[in-house]
Amino acid sequence: MFNRIWKVALAWVVMVALVLQSAVPPALAQEILPHPTQPFSGKVGLTYKTSEPVKTQLKLPSTYGIENAPNVLLVLIDDVGFGQFSSFGGSIPTPTMDRVVKNGLQFTQFHTTALCSPTRAALLTGRNHHSVGNGVITEAGTGFPGYSGVIPDNAATFAQILQAYGYATAWFGKNHNVPDWESSMAGPFDRWPRGLGFDYFYGFVGGDTDQFHPALVENTTRIEPPETNADGSPYHLSTDLADHAISYIRQVNAVSPEKPFFVYLSPGATHAPHQAPQEWIDQFKGQFDMGWDQYRIDTFERQKKLGVIPADAKLTPRPAALAAWDSLSPEEQRVYARMMEVFAGFTAQVDHEVGRVVDAIDQIGELDNTLVIYIAGDNGSSAEGGFNGLLNEMTFFNGLPEKLEDKVAAIDDLGGPMYYNHFPAAWAWAMDSPFQWTKQIASHFGGTRNGMAMSWPASIKDKGSKRFQFSHVIDIAPTILEAIGIDQPIQVNGITQKPIEGTSLVYTFDDAKAPTRHTTQYFEMIANQGIYSDGWMASALWSEPWDSEPPPDKDVLNLDWELYHIDEDFTQAVDLADQMPDKLQEMKDLFYAEAAKYNVLPLDGRKTARLNVANRPSLTAGRTHFAYPRGIRIPEGSSPDLKHVNHTITANVEIPSQGAEGMLVTVGGRFAGYGLFVKDGKLVYHYNLAGVERYNIESDQRIPTGKVTLKADYKTDANQPYAGATVTLYANNKKIGQGRVEKSIPNRVTLDETMDVGFDTGTPVTETYEMPFAFTGKLDEVAIALN
Structure with a gap:
């Protein structure tokens, strides 16, 4: 009897709960994410015979009253000047951008933040970069509210909103918004793409990466790149990203054609390293022999003819610090013109790869109802190549000089896998025509004015027109939401949201002369102010x-x-x-x-x-002893900082009677780093000072077989940048070798390669071995002690 009464009471509780659920005001359902499930409209009795089920609905925009929701393709190219793409007056052909311009609108007064992580955070959230903790790149946060490097939970990305409305969401390419200390396998992962509203991620998490040997991540797992592109051609990251984006779009459409997709394509191009397939580089041979001064003049005239700048605009002068092209030696001109040819090939190739994705959308019949937003640059072109250009970008980050004769010797191989090259700053200034300055300079348009175009044939009818309204990267998120028909939610995942700070650009779609609605915008980057x-x-x-x-x-x-x-x-x-x-x-x-x-x-x-990482969280701060198992990969931001400090690396191994070889531990690779490994029976410590110098210390005798304790003891001359060191090698506590590292890396070993134990990924720290150079003996772990 008691059981029967209990069951009846429980049934009434369920029924009351369902009534209350169905009574949630519609407005509340629209304003809080994730959306509540559809109110139950059937009947619940005590058994299935007296109950009436309701079919669960698919999670689609139409479920929430949004009919014919458009797909969204958002493309963000890296480090592009306003005068780089042919669509905006540059001399580098960019037919895909031309296609988007022809099918939609060209925005000539669109702005970014002058640096990558900040622009990307602002793009995804629709808020100013300091508002979301990204006042500077994540590796350089200071701990103040606007510079934490952490996108707060009260500034949800528009991808999270689209995901809640049933969009398929994917991100391909650069992600420079994971805090440095959260980029390891220990997570947390709530600020990785999967935690920011993306169902799928395929790309890299650092500021840049080797285009031939990228530090790839799939969702949250670090993987090695394939040996070739999907068509069997030699591997290149821009092609690989396009291949994956195309595959994703086709698969989603094949399985659920009524489900719209949002694809965020953010290639590493044209950020350094400037690396491209040789056939793309060769197309531009001799086209930049006129130099950067003449390029600006020519670009300025093309921009006027295209109408992307007014006929009465003035060309700004060259900064005093930059050399006139005619003042350079013939050798310098030859090297710098070649560096620009490489950059042009890199630019043309990535536009081509974006075009393949647009073609794929067209082939499945979805281009008419796809909002394509193509942004040529997260900031202006980069002057981080310095006055003389670079063979290796890591020399810039570590203040190490390069010799002109080395650049002359490398001229035929620039843009290939052996170099991490970057063109001179004056070419960046030329790419930013007709404005003053370059990337990093938020005070002037050379750092913040970027070309942008939108197409959406189903809704944008004024095709091929230009828009001169002032706009900013924070305007993209509200534009996408309004175009779809979604209001900004008050809450996301139970957290009240700060208002979106951008202004939707939908008002410009049908009215070229509409007054600018984004009337005020501050700019700041590393104290450059505007x-x-x-x-x-x-x-x-x-x-x-x-x-x-x-x-x-x-x-x-x-x-x-x-x-x-x-x-x-x-x-x-x-x-x-x-x-x-x-x-x-x-x-x-x-x-x-x-x-x-x-x-x-x-x-x-x-x-x-x-x-200096003192103001940022750290997985290693305060620790003096570390032990890592074989097979682990750790980004530099989560590994022990061994720069110019005393430390000992110890590996307990077992060497078979026939001997063994391979990597014990390495950080970085071809462009800067160090490694401890066994080669030809000897213990070797190799230190790569960004290719400027290399120090190779190997044992003077073969290491014994059986169980062996191998050790490298690093004694710094001083705990200060660039300090040299003495490195002593041991086997079973017996000294077997010693040598010098005369100068050390002061700031950053690598931008995206990892610390590897028992093997080597990415690129080799020295060309004396082939990847992955896995240790062929037994290795349980490598221990590191700071002393």
């Missing part, structure tokens, strides 16, 4: 992009501000600061008001000092 408001721009340059440290005689709060009337001076060519001091003061006051509002303060112009 503020736009109602057609005016005030700019304050803190440091030039090739400065390793801020100028000692400058005060970040009292810079020489410039004033430009952008409505009449498209290129920031005429400084009105002296003529209009009151207007300038008004703009400066507005900058500080916006800076206070969006977590920009405190202003911080330090560069190399930001690489």
